Amino acid sequence: MNKNKNIPKFKNLISILLFFTIIFLTFNSRPTNAAFHFDSFNPADIICPTPNTAKNALQLFNCFINTPTPTPIPSPTPQPSPTTPPPASNPESSTNNAATTTNNQTQNQTANTQQDTQELNPQANQALPAAGQNTQDLSPQAAETQQDPCSTPPSDYESIRQSLSTNFQINLTGDADANWASQAHVTICKLNQSSNLSTQLFGSSPINLNFTSDSCTNLRGNADMATGITITGTCDNYLNRAILVHELGHMYAFRNPSVYNNFLNTVWPAQIPTYNCQIHYGDGPTAAECFADGFAENVVYSYLRLTLEDQPAGETTFPEYPTTYSNYYNSFNTNAFAGETFTTF
Amino acid sequence: MTNFNEIISKLNKKSITIISIIIIIFFIWMFYILTLVKSESGEYINTQDKSITQDSKNPPLYQSPTPTIPVIQRQEHLSEVIAGKSTKEEIIKTLGTPSKSTEDTDFTKLFYNIPATNRSNTIYLKNDTAEYILEEIPIDNNLHAQFSQANNFLVPEGLLYDHHWEAGFRWSVFADRGIAFLSNPTNGYTIEILYFIPMNISDFDTSVAPIFSLSTTQPRNEERF
Numbered sequence: 001m002n003k004n005k006n007i008p009k010f011k012n013l014i015s016i017l018l019f020f021t022i023i024f025l026t027f028n029s030r031p032t033n034a035a036f037h038f039d040s041f042n043p044a045d046i047i048c049p050t051p052n053t054a055k056n057a058l059q060l061f062n063c064f065i066n067t068p069t070p071t072p073i074p075s076p077t078p079q080p081s082p083t084t085p086p087p088a089s090n091p092e093s094s095t096n097n098a099a100t101t102t103n104n105q106t107q108n109q110t111a112n113t114q115q116d117t118q119e120l121n122p123q124a125n126q127a128l129p130a131a132g133q134n135t136q137d138l139s140p141q142a143a144e145t146q147q148d149p150c151s152t153p154p155s156d157y158e159s160i161r162q163s164l165s166t167n168f169q170i171n172l173t174g175d176a177d178a179n180w181a182s183q184a185h186v187t188i189c190k191l192n193q194s195s196n197l198s199t200q201l202f203g204s205s206p207i208n209l210n211f212t213s214d215s216c217t218n219l220r221g222n223a224d225m226a227t228g229i230t231i232t233g234t235c236d237n238y239l240n241r242a243i244l245v246h247e248l249g250h251m252y253a254f255r256n257p258s259v260y261n262n263f264l265n266t267v268w269p270a271q272i273p274t275y276n277c278q279i280h281y282g283d284g285p286t287a288a289e290c291f292a293d294g295f296a297e298n299v300v301y302s303y304l305r306l307t308l309e310d311q312p313a314g315e316t317t318f319p320e321y322p323t324t325y326s327n328y329y330n331s332f333n334t335n336a337f338a339g340e341t342f343t344t345f
Numbered sequence: 346m347t348n349f350n351e352i353i354s355k356l357n358k359k360s361i362t363i364i365s366i367i368i369i370i371f372f373i374w375m376f377y378i379l380t381l382v383k384s385e386s387g388e389y390i391n392t393q394d395k396s397i398t399q400d401s402k403n404p405p406l407y408q409s410p411t412p413t414i415p416v417i418q419r420q421e422h423l424s425e426v427i428a429g430k431s432t433k434e435e436i437i438k439t440l441g442t443p444s445k446s447t448e449d450t451d452f453t454k455l456f457y458n459i460p461a462t463n464r465s466n467t468i469y470l471k472n473d474t475a476e477y478i479l480e481e482i483p484i485d486n487n488l489h490a491q492f493s494q495a496n497n498f499l500v501p502e503g504l505l506y507d508h509h510w511e512a513g514f515r516w517s518v519f520a521d522r523g524i525a526f527l528s529n530p531t532n533g534y535t536i537e538i539l540y541f542i543p544m545n546i547s548d549f550d551t552s553v554a555p556i557f558s559l560s561t562t563q564p565r566n567e568e569r570f
Contacts, residue, residue, distance in 0.1 A: 016365045020372040222567040225513050225531075235570075243570045254513035257534035258485050264536060265417060265462040265483050276568045288511030289568065308569055 148344065150189035153182045160185050168192055169206040171228075176211035180234055184209065187241040187345075191248065191299070194340035201252050209244075219243065223250030223292075241345065242300045246276070249295030252336060253288065259335045263291050267331045272297060272321070275308040297321050298332040299342045415461035417483045423457075423466060428523060429542040431475040436468060443468075451556075452476065459483050469556075477556070478540040489517060489526035490533025496522075502546040505559040509536065516559055520546040 154160045160181040164170040168188050172181060192198045201207075208228030219233035221243045229247040234240055253260045268287045271277050274297065277290035293306055297318060300306075305318035322329040333339060425431075425439050436455065437443070443455040444465060453470040462483050469477040482488060493499055501517035509515075509527060514536060518525040523543035528535040541553055550561060 013361055013365065017368060020369060024372050024376060219570045220567050221570065223511075239570060243568075246568065246570075250511060250513075253511075254529075257513065257529045257532070257536070260512045261483065261485070261534070261536050264464060264481075268463060270463075275570070280568070286508035286511065288509055291512060292568075306570065 148190075150186055150193070151344075153185035153189070157181050164188065164209075165206075168202045170202070171206055171208045172211070173208065174211035175213050177213075180211060180240060183237055183240050184211075184244055187244050188248075190342060190345070191245070194337045196336060196338035196340075197252070200256050201248065204255055207248075207251055221247045223247040223254070225254045238300065238304045238345070242296050242304050242306055245299050246292045246296040246306065249292035250288070252295060253291055256336075260288075260291060262335055263287070263294075263331060267294070267327050270325075270327055272325050272328055273312040273314055274306040275311055276306065278312050279308075294325075294328040294332055295336060297325075298329060298337060300345055301329075303345055417459070417461045419480070419482065419484060420457055420459060420466050423478065423480055426468060426475055426478055426540075428475050428478055428540050433470055433473040436470075436475060476541070477553070479557070480538045480540070482535050482537060486535055487533040488535040488538065489528035492519075492524070492526065493533070501526075503550065503561070505550075505554055505561055506563050507557070507559050508564070510564060518546065518549055520544055520549040525549075 154163050155178070157176070157178040160178065161172045164172050164181075164185055170184075170188055172184065176184070188202070192202055210228065210230045212230070212232045214233035216233060216235035216239075219235050219239065221232070222230045224230075229244075229251065231243060231247065264287060268290065269285075271285050271290055272294060274290075274293040276284070277293040278285050280286060280289050296306060298321075301318040301321035303317060305314065305316060305321075307314070307316070333341070420440070422439050426436055431439075433453070433455075440457055444458040445456040447454045447456075451471070453473075455468040455470065456465040457468075458465045459481060462481075464481040464483055466481055467477075467479045468475055469479070499519065499522075502520050503516075503518035505516040505518060505525075507516065507527070513529050513531075514527050515530060516525050516527050516539075517530075521543050523541050525539040525541075526533075526535045527537035527539075539553075539557065541549075544553075553559075554561070
């Protein structure tokens with residue numbers, strides 16, 4: 001009797017509980033999701049098998065987190081060991097002859113060129129990412145844990161020229177030999193590893209690169225917004241590459257006035273001890289030349305300080321660049337290279 | 346179960362009402378708390394896009410705090426200084442005391458530093474009257490393009506060069522308007538503006554261009570290494 005007598009009370013309580021439970025669940029479904037952060041995986045990675053409609057089955061809690069499919073990385077070509085002498089066909093030897101000139105810095109750098117030949121050894125043609133496509137293959141991790149695909153450019157001049165055009169929108173003209181073209185390819189490929197440069201420099205429109213052979217003493221370069229880059233003369237590999245990066249620095253300024261303006265705001269009129277920044281035919285220093293030299297030094301400082309006939313005086317390498325001239329280094333590292341650092345060059 | 350029913354049976358109407366109110370308050374409190382969490386997180390899963398989207402109205406609290414970056418902007422009231430009209434007294438009254446001033450045989454120069462940058466605007470005075478105003482533009486802009494558009498796509502009377510040419514900038518001179526832009530010819534991005542007394546272009550080339558080291562011919566920008 002008691003039980004029956006109290007059923008109405010019990011019913012009231014249950015009804016109230018059910019009512020508010022329904023309201024709570026209805027209005028709190030999204031906030032509940034929001035209260036948990038799915039930082040560890042993307043919802044897109046959740047895989048739920050499609051239910052078999054033929055069986056009319058109700059499928060619950062069968063989802064699982066997809067394991068990303070590893071992207072295949074081109075198998076590295078075996079490198080010669082450090083003690084292995086460079087192949088006879090390696091053009092380094094010929095350029096070293098050219099480098100024995102009055103340009104003192106090139107003589108000082110020849111000791112380092114043995115290491116450099118490992119990168120410059122022409123290997124089989126490999127597919128490279130196009131400008132604007134910064135793929136996993138060229139990530140810094142890949143460069144460190146795998147062999148850097150940039151170190152194996154196509155072997156012959158015509159293939160290099162085509163690869164430069166196809167992958168980086170660089171139109172190579174002039175009378176460059178396979179060695180110089182190979183160095184240009186390695187350098188441009190490495191720069192293209194930066195997501196910024198792949199889009200803001202190589203990805204915007206084609207760049208003409210004209211090379212005219214000449215001696216090391218006549219080494220000079222020019223960048224023009226309309227006509228592109230002209231380089232005359234060849235020296236050792238480091239200097240050949242550095243002058244190309246310097247001229248590409250001008251091209252980067254042409255195409256990214258905002259970055260140059262930021263340089264004027266926060267870096268200039270500070271200078272770095274390089275020839276074209278501090279001296280530049282006596283009419284320097286100029287902001288534009290310091291911009292291009294800073295752009296280049298961010299890539300080459302471990303190997304080279306851009307001097308001419310020992311001016312400005314000092315060491316041939318520039319290891320203190322990121323610290324002593326941190327305003328330069330950080331500005332380019334952040335604004336131009338998007339945090340990309342270059343451990344090999 | 347029996348015990349539970351016994352407890353229930355002992356409850357009178359008043360007790361049930363009180364328990365119900367407590368439960369209602371609990372659910373309202375829970376609803377409020379979870380709604381607050383949602384609004385503060387600013388994030389929810391957009392299952393349609395299969396991506397995590399940000400609620401623009403409510404930036405997430407768990408983001409690292411935004412570093413304090415000084416605001417860079419053009420100098421206020423500089424446009425009130427008119428070449429050929431404004432006196433030194435008026436300029437100082439409008440812009441305040443200059444950061445630095447120098448004097449040479451031709452001009453007295455007043456420098457006004459632009460906060461958070463290494464740059465400064467310069468006013469060239471002759472006989473205590475503004476002759477030239479050289480304004481640095483420290484912000485992203487397309488001022489040259491805007492000027493051109495506002496003036497029915499006016500074409501510059503002269504194109505001159507200085508050392509910024511090596512970064513892709515050249516001077517577009519509108520001599521009869523008394524203004525010149527150091528800008529990128531492709532997109533009108535401007536890094537400096539020169540204001541002067543309106544004149545014809547030949548007068549500008551002979552009298553103004555040398556003061557600012559502007560050349561009518563493209564300078565040699567070939568570097569040696």
